[in-house]
Amino acid sequence: MSRKLNFSAGPCAIPLEVLNEMQENMADFQGNGISLVEVSHRHKFYDDVHNSAIALMKELLNVPDNYSILFLGGGATLAFSMIPMNFLTAGKTADYVNSGTWAKKAISDAKKIGNVNVVYDGKDNKYSSLPDASSVTASNDSAYFHFTSNETIGGIQWKEWPKVGDVPLICDMSSDIMSREFDIEKFAMVYGGVQKNLGPAGAAFMIIRNDLLERSPDSLTAYLNYSIHAEKAAMYNTPPVFTIWGVKLFLEWVKRNGGISEMSRLADKKSGLIYDLIDSGDGFYRSPVDSAYRSTMNLVFRLPSEALEAQFVKEASAEGMMFLKGHRSVGGCRASLYNGVPVSSVETLVGFMKEFSKKNG
Numbered sequence: 001m002s003r004k005l006n007f008s009a010g011p012c013a014i015p016l017e018v019l020n021e022m023q024e025n026m027a028d029f030q031g032n033g034i035s036l037v038e039v040s041h042r043h044k045f046y047d048d049v050h051n052s053a054i055a056l057m058k059e060l061l062n063v064p065d066n067y068s069i070l071f072l073g074g075g076a077t078l079a080f081s082m083i084p085m086n087f088l089t090a091g092k093t094a095d096y097v098n099s100g101t102w103a104k105k106a107i108s109d110a111k112k113i114g115n116v117n118v119v120y121d122g123k124d125n126k127y128s129s130l131p132d133a134s135s136v137t138a139s140n141d142s143a144y145f146h147f148t149s150n151e152t153i154g155g156i157q158w159k160e161w162p163k164v165g166d167v168p169l170i171c172d173m174s175s176d177i178m179s180r181e182f183d184i185e186k187f188a189m190v191y192g193g194v195q196k197n198l199g200p201a202g203a204a205f206m207i208i209r210n211d212l213l214e215r216s217p218d219s220l221t222a223y224l225n226y227s228i229h230a231e232k233a234a235m236y237n238t239p240p241v242f243t244i245w246g247v248k249l250f251l252e253w254v255k256r257n258g259g260i261s262e263m264s265r266l267a268d269k270k271s272g273l274i275y276d277l278i279d280s281g282d283g284f285y286r287s288p289v290d291s292a293y294r295s296t297m298n299l300v301f302r303l304p305s306e307a308l309e310a311q312f313v314k315e316a317s318a319e320g321m322m323f324l325k326g327h328r329s330v331g332g333c334r335a336s337l338y339n340g341v342p343v344s345s346v347e348t349l350v351g352f353m354k355e356f357s358k359k360n361g
């Protein structure tokens with residue numbers, strides 16, 4: 001089998017070792033003669049997987065005991081509405097940073113639930129930059145301050161966290177979780193879809209400080225209430241069993257391969273290979289985003305013309321380098337370098353980029 005080099009923005013590249021482990025155990029889970037996906041989610045087989053996935057998140061991200069870790073269906077998108085439903089208490093304001101496509105969706109849903117204040121809007125720079133971390137301020141009556149650590153489509157990433165004092169900080173970390181070290185205690189909640197950097201699609205992760213859970217109103221229906229999910233350790237209803245199994249195996253792979261500090265070193269190394277080429281080149285490749293906030297996960301770049309961009313994507317794909325087309329809303333090219341993308345894939349891509357610019361520059 002010849003595997004493609006996967007630069008997809010999501011669902012993400014998953015290490016071959018993890019895929020093979022899933023395949024080997026699919027019909028006969030750990031030699032038990034039955035598949036994990038055909039037993040009750042209350043069965044010990046699944047219970048062990050569920051608890052291990054949570055324990056690995058806790059260990060790898062250094063999460064203290066006063067936080068609850070959940071894996072729930074509905075993706076990060078359902079969290080866009082559940083967060084204000086649970087935590088935007090009556091009479092208060094939720095502060096949001098509008099940094100691009102994903103932040104905008106979170107804001108749009110929150111506005112349907114309650115009072116929203118957009119503290120920064122990147123509209124004027126076409127979402128190619130971010131505010132200084134110490135320049136943003138929360139409202140006086142702020143229920144929480146929400147931002148997106150990495151804009152997957154625009155290719156911009158916060159390098160420091162917003163400084164908003166005691167206001168609960170909530171962050172959509174869908175596309176850079178597990179790729180950088182951070183102090184979870186700066187946050188009241190981090191969440192995201194797992195399919196960007198943690199495993200196969202089908203769930204979102206939430207890490208929520210327990211004092212925040214006290215806000216969840218009793219008027220919410222059960223599934224929409226985070227405190228009910230936390231009380232039941234994310235087993236209130238049938239969890240996305242297959243996905244959480246994949247996450248567990250992916251996190252074991254992260255642990256075997258040096259944990260988050262090594263993932264972070266590799267993210268810098270991989271993105272550096274491409275940004276160095278862009279910066280040191282003759283201008284054939286160009287980054288449309290503010291260099292202070294360039295993402296280490298989703299690298300957006302432009303070529304001299306749209307025709308050349310289309311040709312680049314086509315020729316790369318013919319050579320097995322997949323999904324390098326930028327999102328339709330921003331155009332250009334995008335290489336996503338999540339944890340599952342090996343350095344060797346990036347080296348191959350850089351080699352191709354050099355050849356392509358030589359031929360077409």
Ligand SMILES: *Cc1c(COP(=O)(O)O)cnc(C)c1O
Nearest residue numbers: 075076077102152172174175193
């Ligand atoms: C992909 C993505 C989402 C949406 O995730 P779903 O799991 O598809 O709902 C939200 N935020 C960011 C930053 C993303 O990259």
